[in-house]
Amino acid sequence: MKSALETLPPEADTRTRIILTAGRLFHRHGYERTTVRELADAVGLKSGSLFHHFRSKEEILVAVMANGIQSVINEARALLARNHDPAARLEGMLRLHMHSIISGVGGDAMHAMIYEWRSLSPEAREPIRTLSEAYEQLWHQVIDDAVAHGLARGDPIILRKYLLAGLNSTVRWYRPEGRLAPEAFIQQLQQAALPDLQPDS
Amino acid sequence: MKSALETLPPEADTRTRIILTAGRLFHRHGYERTTVRELADAVGLKSGSLFHHFRSKEEILVAVMANGIQSVINEARALLARNHDPAARLEGMLRLHMHSIISGVGGDAMHAMIYEWRSLSPEAREPIRTLSEAYEQLWHQVIDDAVAHGLARGDPIILRKYLLAGLNSTVRWYRPEGRLAPEAFIQQLQQAALPDLQPDS
DNA sequence: GTCTATACATAGATAGAC
């Protein structure tokens, strides 16, 4: 269940350090408001050196997004491959998604996906859109099945968009150090999001 | 149910035209990426003239947000004042919120609230935070009541945040001209968001 | 209240030495 990105050696290569640092800064201050000088500073480089690794600032944003979403896709595919019960799949996808968001890297990437999409040029959007659709496709199957089995009610498309938006929005306000520990939080969130999935219902 | 802002005369005063145009542009292209020159152009002014009406670009963003949220607060207060049944209140608030989002002005303001919050300086955030909390407070009452009456399940705080985030996210993808007309869309969304509220359950 | 003209700061990106 642990993300590949969390297991990186402390001395990762420069390109990777740029991506991870950029994700954190974009999350904290926004992409447009983060300057290449700030990013270089945080990585421990001078601004000119960034452009040896990336052709433009936009390319860094693309890398942040792609890095995060690819990782969650891989985990989701593994989950669905080893699990075929509709309820277990639905709950598993929700838990996986939330663990990804709560982990720093996944949350940073998710935040970028949600908030910085418009900062991408049309050309830069394409690869990200492809990845994005691949991930939504996985949810699509799971939700259709869930509705068919009475685990959720409503139009599957709207249900999926509503559910993902609600889960994603937690990057804005949930803090693992706060009142609710991650496990308890995910539990509560699941009850709010998918009341019909509860064991006691 | 009609927003006060939609009833403005076609020849509104310049300040109001700046606010409405800014809301539209910020929604379409983002605050940071909208230049004061573009905004002035769209209003039919030269960029210098904007600063006769507002001290800074940030002040325009604040006005966009405050304008929209104040309007929905007023309508929500009226709704709650004339209605005391928990189910009717919950459904009414959801419908009001969605109508506000789907209407141009309310949607633009909501979009700004969600996506441009970090562009505000700490001082500029204060008045907006106050308005925001006043609105959430209204939802707070309604949701607590709803949970107490079995119209929804889960932790009321998480439920409120999850619900509002899901509704708000529709500004990103719902288009009134598309497959679902506003009324049908709100109906479907209500079923996805509040399955326990359905008349048939 | 709007215009023209411009000040001033800061952004992303590049060139070439090391």
Next chain:
DNA sequence: GTCTATCTATGTATAGAC
């Protein structure tokens, strides 16, 4: 692969005429 130095564009905001 990183540095220093700098180019060039573009941003917000101001001053003063009309």
